[in-house]
Amino acid sequence: MAKYHPIVILLFFFGVTSITLLSMHPVYLVISFGVACPLYVSMIKTWLGKSLLIYGSLFFSIALVNPLISQEGDQILFTLGSRVITLEAVCYGMVIAVMLIAVLLWFSCYNEIMTADKFLDVFGKLVPTFALTVIITLRLVPRFQQQLQKIVVAQKAIGLDYRTGSIRDRLLCIVRMLSILMTWALENAVETADVMKARGYGLPGKSTFSNYTFHNRDRLFLFIFSVLFLINVVGFIRGTAQFTFYPTLSALTFSEEGIISVISFLMLCSLPVVVEIKERMKWRY
Numbered sequence: 678m679a680k681y682h683p684i685v686i687l688l689f690f691f692g693v694t695s696i697t698l699l700s701m702h703p704v705y706l707v708i709s710f711g712v713a714c715p716l717y718v719s720m721i722k723t724w725l726g727k728s729l730l731i732y733g734s735l736f737f738s739i740a741l742v743n744p745l746i747s748q749e750g751d752q753i754l755f756t757l758g759s760r761v762i763t764l765e766a767v768c769y770g771m772v773i774a775v776m777l778i779a780v781l782l783w784f785s786c787y788n789e790i791m792t793a794d795k796f797l798d799v800f801g802k803l804v805p806t807f808a809l810t811v812i813i814t815l816r817l818v819p820r821f822q823q824q825l826q827k828i829v830v831a832q833k834a835i836g837l838d839y840r841t842g843s844i845r846d847r848l849l850c851i852v853r854m855l856s857i858l859m860t861w862a863l864e865n866a867v868e869t870a871d872v873m874k875a876r877g878y879g880l881p882g883k884s885t886f887s888n889y890t891f892h893n894r895d896r897l898f899l900f901i902f903s904v905l906f907l908i909n910v911v912g913f914i915r916g917t918a919q920f921t922f923y924p925t926l927s928a929l930t931f932s933e934e935g936i937i938s939v940i941s942f943l944m945l946c947s948l949p950v951v952v953e954i955k956e957r958m959k960w961r962y
Contacts, residue, residue, distance in 0.1 A: 683795035713782035743770030912938030
């Protein structure tokens with residue numbers, strides 16, 4: 678999916694995460710989570726590893742904390758001291774945890790595909806100042822880290838180490854490194870401003886160049902996405918995706934419209950999976 682136009686990628690992830698955030702129906706969230714997991718593994722090229730521990734801890738934390746905070750619900754499971762643990766509160770905590778983890782997985786996939794160049798290509802023509810500010814800000818932190826590492830190595834080479842010596846010597850070494858880093862940052866800012874001025878930034882009538890163009894595959898993907906997304910929006914408006922937790926749990930039953938909405942959401946989430954399978958089959962055969 679990385680080969681598609683940045684606007685297509687942005688709209689897809691915006692649509693999927695929006696439906697995941699707005700929907701509190703367990704079936705919708707299970708679909709979103711169930712598709713996001715293998716997609717995450719396929720794009721990151723590794724299993725969750727530390728992420729599995731983080732997401733697992735996050736899930737159990739939210740699922741366990743919510744019943745302790747909320748005592749709403751009619752079906753009591755057991756009592757913990759003076760607190761009542763209800764089935765509705767446990768289910769609500771689990772659903773919130775699944776929703777949050779699913780959104781985090783989708784955003785991880787988005788960050789893997791949507792590079793800074795693609796982001797700048799989308800917003801550069803609409804709001805160029807905002808796009809440029811975001812890109813410079815995102816680049817600032819890693820460049821600061823790289824420059825700070827160079828300064829630390831250079832200081833060690835002349836016998837100055839902020840990790841050894843008295844507290845006074847350490848503080849003086851840290852202040853010296855920060856002073857060098859700030860000087861570099863100011864000089865870099867002046868150079869960036871000169872480069873932007875030399876390239877004609879801000880001049881009226883300046884044209885822009887884009888590395889990305891719309892192809893037939895982008896139009897087809899955007900058309901399918903629009904149809905499936907509109908079906909889900911209509912389903913939300915008509916209440917086919919409603920599910921209540923308090924005071925009692927709703928039944929997991931669907932009308933014909935609800936079944937259509939669920940199938941369309943499954944197809945919507947599965948679009949990147951279909952694209953990935955298609956690309957692999959093309960390479961293999």
